[in-house]
Amino acid sequence: MTGLATWALNDVVSRAELGAFDRAISEHTGQSIAIHPLIDHPGWLAKLYRQPRPRQDSQRLDALITAPATLDESDRRTLLSSSSWPAARITEAGNPVVGCVIPAAPERFKADLTVGRTTVSRHVEVDWLAKTDEALRGVGLRAPGDSGRITACRNLAALAEMLEKLGLVYSDWSYSNAFWSPADRSVFVIDIDGCQTGKMPNFQQPSWTDPLTPSGGDADVYTDRFRVALLVARCLTAKRRTDDAIAAVAGQSLPDHPAVRNVLLDMLLASDRERRPSIGQLRLALSGGPYIRPQPQPAWLAMPGVPGTPGLPGAKPGVPGPGTRSEVTPQLTPASPGPQPSEFVPFPVRPTSVKPQGPNRRRAVVGTVAAAVLITAIVMLLILHIVRH
């Protein structure tokens, strides 16, 4: 990671204070009418909004600008290095919200793409991660492989987790709003300045529809959980169709990240949207950590290609049983192509026939040898006692 850029002026600046604007790098996209580089402040951009703005927009934007200060140093660093977090609100006479100042995406998110006889340098959208390694090599991009995909997805989830911690809703999770560095697998999420606390208008994009967020309703943290999981599923598996990506997650083996599968499937398939695991749990699983799965586990929506969902072979009941116990998907449990019955059984009664792996296996061997020695010693003593008498 490179050092963080520091905005030199105040949190609220007039348009005149910013000095000259360079030619727009983007026009008429989303809520912005134009995004201009600031000539006097290299690395910073002025994002100018469509007008008029909603009431309370200046308070919303100011809250965003000051939010990083509420985080600890590590989280703040994640937030500011991985997103175009707004640094200042731009005003002019009679208008409290002309736009905002945001950092430009660092150069490491650019790469050369070659198509036919032409090579151009451009920011690499996370869209490319949802293509196969072969397709990436075809345009001259460094192929990430499974480990590179996991790292990039972990970085994406880490940023999304920060928003979740701050109680912010992003809603617009999709291919187009994040860049990815093929060199170091870091990510950079844009359009952060549209975030709102608690809920916000639901961005409807084809193929990013959350089936459980009512049409016409607001997006909330649970909508974000679904969309982040869908984006991660697509980037991990290089499958772009929702059903293909979910089926591929169900069949994917990630021995060093065994909890990823169940976290993603619960986020994508839970029939109760409020039981979708948090993005923090996803980030933990992508870091190789466990999944503390509440019991009874969330019932799943039917999903062709995913055994274990209702109405399909291997289906489990919608509600396995009462109780609030948690199941831990241990770090050392190998992922398997299909669901194992034990995955749907509360942790305390997990069948013991599963062969222990790694340190657990060593402990089991030592225990078995010790027991054998002890039993042998007792038998020898008994024989000795019988012989003497």
Place this chain on the structure above:
Amino acid sequence: MSVPTELALSQGLTCLPTYLVIDASSSMIPHQSVLNATLDRLHQALAMNPRVEEFAHVCLIAFSTEAHLVIPMSEMGQVPVMPEVICAGSTEYGKAFDLVRRCIENDVTTLRAGGWQVLRPAVFFLTDGAPTDRHWKAAFDAMVDPSWSRRPHVVSYGFGGANPDVLRQVHTKLAFLADGSDSEAALSEALTSLLNTLISSSERGQLTLPAQARGFKTIAVDQEFVD
């Protein structure tokens, strides 16, 4: 609630079969290099944008005395390089429309079999002259026949010697006629307009047409579009 949620999760991706039908008759010879350079640019722009590429599956047809299937329905990322179009011959509109109809019939079937949700196809028709065949209108009418469920939307761009009276008949959505100042710029702008149409359509998951194209005047607009 379970039916719509299951459908939403199981839905395939949406695609727009896009037919780029270009006039490659002898009248295009002066513009041939611009035409090829512009096709290259279109190819690059689509192949470097995965989500537009997967939405707009493109078929390239060139026509003159005969109609030629230059690139069958493809995602542009699968096309390594654009072939060069060398212009010659007369301007047989009818053969082009006949070929488009046959391609649509096959392509929609193939796409559906591949799990795609297929939108009504879109034909972008570029011409710099008037038709030299006498029965072209019957072929056009057959292609857009309301009783044919796969009939495409048609947007036409005319430049150079294009006949505005003919162009008004070769559209179902929009017809643009270059303002006449610079045919080569108009050709380039027509394909830029097409590209922008595909980008904005991919964002919305449906055909989204511009009301205007730079360097062109709009000479016909279908009522359905206005509404």
